[in-house]
Amino acid sequence: MTDTAPRPTLEAVAARAGVSRATVSRVVNGGDGVREPLVERVRRAVEELGYVPNQAARSLVTRRHDAVAVVIAEPETRVFADPFFALQLRGISKELTAHDNQLVLLLTEGRDDHARVGRYLAGGHVDGALVFSLHLADPLPGLIQHAGVPTVFGGRPGWSDGRSDAVYVDCDNRAGAREAVEHLVSLGRTRVAHITGPLDQTSAADRLDGFRDARVDADPRLVVESDFTPAGGERAMRELLERRPDLDAVFAANDLTAAGALRVLREHGRRVPQDVAVIGFDDMLPVAEQSDPPLTTVRQDIEEMGRLMARLLLRRLGQRAPAEGEAGPPSSVVLPTTLVRRASA
Secondary structure, X not given: OOOOOOOOOHHHHHHHHOOOHHHHHHHHOOOOOOOHHHHHHHHHHXXXXXXXXXXXXXXXXXXXXXXXXXXXXXXXXXXXXXXXXXXXXXXXXXXXXXXXXXXXXXXXXXXXXXXXXXXXXXXXXXXXXXXXXXXXXXXXXXXXXXXXXXXXXXXXXXOOXXXXXXXXXXXXXHHHHHHHHHHHHHOOOOOEEEEEOOOOOHHHHHHHXXXXXXXXXXXXXXXXXXXXXXXXXXXXXXXXXXHOOOOOEEEEOOHHHHHHHHHHHHHOOOOOOOOOEEEEEEOOHHHHOOOOOOOEEEXXXXXXXXXXXXXXXXXXXXXXXXXXXXXXXXXXEEEOOEEXXXXXX
């Protein structure tokens, strides 16, 4: 066994700095009304003693927890298998860490999880929330509104109750999908199929709209709904080959779906891109670059979207000053997309 040195106390800092305990408390907890020479003495004593403020006591003074909930409306099996979420979390984490905030990850899989998350947010444990991967019937927005927690959403929310004040970060899903399909048409492809994402999510619905913008008279049999997963892409591709074995191009709603579609095309002896051209969406490099063949795809800057979500929330919380060109209250951001051409189309 080893002896553990006692943690420095507020009183010890006060004695080292030659000030009162109350003065130390105001300085370390972000209070006002302390002259700069005393502030400097307290800070020097804190550093010398290695004092760490008690977060609970600090929260009582500042009314802040320096913690942000990141709520992903998906089960953990999906979150930890999909690189999209890792990229978005990396962007969020970088921005929160730069402003000394903790990330609290909350996942939802069913009704009990929704209730748990709602209770946690209403309990005052965090200063705000970042929420993404919402589905249209998801109760989370109502629970968050009831909790009164400042929130920024990842993806355009599909409210059905008339609310229009939500702040969100998204990419231009519709324009990106339209560009992808127009590229396939420019290659001379005439029987272009679309494997959608789950259509109770606005990103998937917007990409379907972009497909229809470019293929107004598309055969309905060339559209199959899927779920943004490789297995879903495989199922959808098999269904498309049964419906329209003469198809000559596929636009998949994300890269994972496209990867599943490529496997099925290979199983059926279809050459890509000679027989069937394939385009995905996201440009997740571990997926797109290592596909066989490497995947042509629509790039959205996923990590940057996460960083912007955190930046907007910190502005709402008053923990980050507006940058140049960010006058006024935070507003939603829609980022452009880019078609990245590789070997599959």
